[in-house]
Amino acid sequence: MKTVEDRDSPVTNDPPDPRPNLVGVPPSRIANLIEPYVDRPFRARQVGQWIIDRNATGFAEMTNLTKELRDELGRRFRIADPEILEESASGDGSVKWLLRLTDGLTIEGVSMPVDGKLTMCLSSQTGCAVGCTFCVTGALGAGRNLTPDEIVGQYRVMLRQLKAPVERVNIVFMGMGEPLLNTTHLGAALETLYERVSPKRITVSTSGVLPGITWLAGLPRRPKLAVSLNAPDQERRQRLMPIARRYRLPELMAGLRGFPLERGRRITFEYVLISDLNDQVADAQAVARLIRGIPAKVNVIPLNEDPQHFPEHRRPDDETVNRFAATLRDAGLTVTVRWSKGLDVDAACGQLKGRHQGRGSRKSEGVVDSS
Numbered sequence: 001m002k003t004v005e006d007r008d009s010p011v012t013n014d015p016p017d018p019r020p021n022l023v024g025v026p027p028s029r030i031a032n033l034i035e036p037y038v039d040r041p042f043r044a045r046q047v048g049q050w051i052i053d054r055n056a057t058g059f060a061e062m063t064n065l066t067k068e069l070r071d072e073l074g075r076r077f078r079i080a081d082p083e084i085l086e087e088s089a090s091g092d093g094s095v096k097w098l099l100r101l102t103d104g105l106t107i108e109g110v111s112m113p114v115d116g117k118l119t120m121c122l123s124s125q126t127g128c129a130v131g132c133t134f135c136v137t138g139a140l141g142a143g144r145n146l147t148p149d150e151i152v153g154q155y156r157v158m159l160r161q162l163k164a165p166v167e168r169v170n171i172v173f174m175g176m177g178e179p180l181l182n183t184t185h186l187g188a189a190l191e192t193l194y195e196r197v198s199p200k201r202i203t204v205s206t207s208g209v210l211p212g213i214t215w216l217a218g219l220p221r222r223p224k225l226a227v228s229l230n231a232p233d234q235e236r237r238q239r240l241m242p243i244a245r246r247y248r249l250p251e252l253m254a255g256l257r258g259f260p261l262e263r264g265r266r267i268t269f270e271y272v273l274i275s276d277l278n279d280q281v282a283d284a285q286a287v288a289r290l291i292r293g294i295p296a297k298v299n300v301i302p303l304n305e306d307p308q309h310f311p312e313h314r315r316p317d318d319e320t321v322n323r324f325a326a327t328l329r330d331a332g333l334t335v336t337v338r339w340s341k342g343l344d345v346d347a348a349c350g351q352l353k354g355r356h357q358g359r360g361s362r363k364s365e366g367v368v369d370s371s
Contacts, residue, residue, distance in 0.1 A: 084100075093113040226270055269296055
């Protein structure tokens with residue numbers, strides 16, 4: 001484990017750097033920003049290629065540009081990613097990072113080996129206002145939206161640290177925050193990520209924010225959709241997920257039935273299993289009835305326990321988990337069981353940040369199958 005600092009704190013009292021950060025800027029806009037300072041239009045395209053295709057961390061690396069141009073671009077723009085505060089590697093191959101942003105706030109990123117590929121779990125906010133009762137991020141407070149450079153920067157940092165070939169990488173927005181409460185910045189980040197990662201290898205996971213699902217449905221290029229379900233009825237779902245009081249289960253299911261799906265795609269329903277709360281055979285049968293008719297798969301996720309933040313919730317035993325999954329399969333559903341990754345490195349959403357905040361002062365629930 002590599003550690004730099006324990007908690008959210010400003011790195012410096014200096015004013016923010018006014019230079020635009022080119023990380024997270026789509027290629028066409030990079031060209032528009034840089035074109036006034038280059039002698040030939042193709043130079044602007046070269047800069048975009050260095051940042052997006054070659055993951056450059058500074059203009060000095062752009063050796064096919066003149067030194068004069070590199071210096072001029074460095075005076076007017078910056079290429080900045082989040083800073084690694086801590087890197088923790090698990091025995092199961094998962095790696096978790098605590099990353100610090102320029103304002104001193106921290107976020108988490110996780111990489112996990114899944115079916116011979118690497119799944120990168122990215123955050124979309126510095127906290128979460130949704131308040132799911134089984135998620136540490138919700139206990140840490142609402143936070144703020146991440147900007148496109150902060151979202152794409154997580155991917156760039158992980159790619160460099162892991163030295164992973166891009167073609168083996170899947171991305172899931174299952175880290176800190178509710179991505180569909182940050183659609184403006186998420187949309188810009190997706191446009192940039194699509195330059196390296198196909199939309200079919202990117203999944204956006206939501207707690208069921210209906211306006212955001214409508215926004216996602218209207219995109220010309222859509223990532224895959226995952227929905228955190230966690231209960232087959234309104235009463236229990238809103239007890240686990242307070243946002244369900246606003247976006248009720250019947251309306252959510254109606255919206256999902258109308259969601260446009262490309263040929264061969266399905267909606268993933270994430271279901272966190274909590275002992276004696278939503279893990280019985282009758283619950284699995286009710287889930288099957290609820291999603292009948294929707295091209296779907298169910299991602300069953302045994303709870304990643306956190307006695308500090310939600311001591312009332314316990315993980316079911318393996319027999320209960322397997323019986324729940326088998327009941328869903330018997331109903332004709334495609335089911336994956338995502339045994340939690342990184343239990344020895346606080347890999348569940350918000351756990352590492354929560355531990356760090358605990359030293360100083362006081363969703364990934366699992367991984368979506370990206371096949």
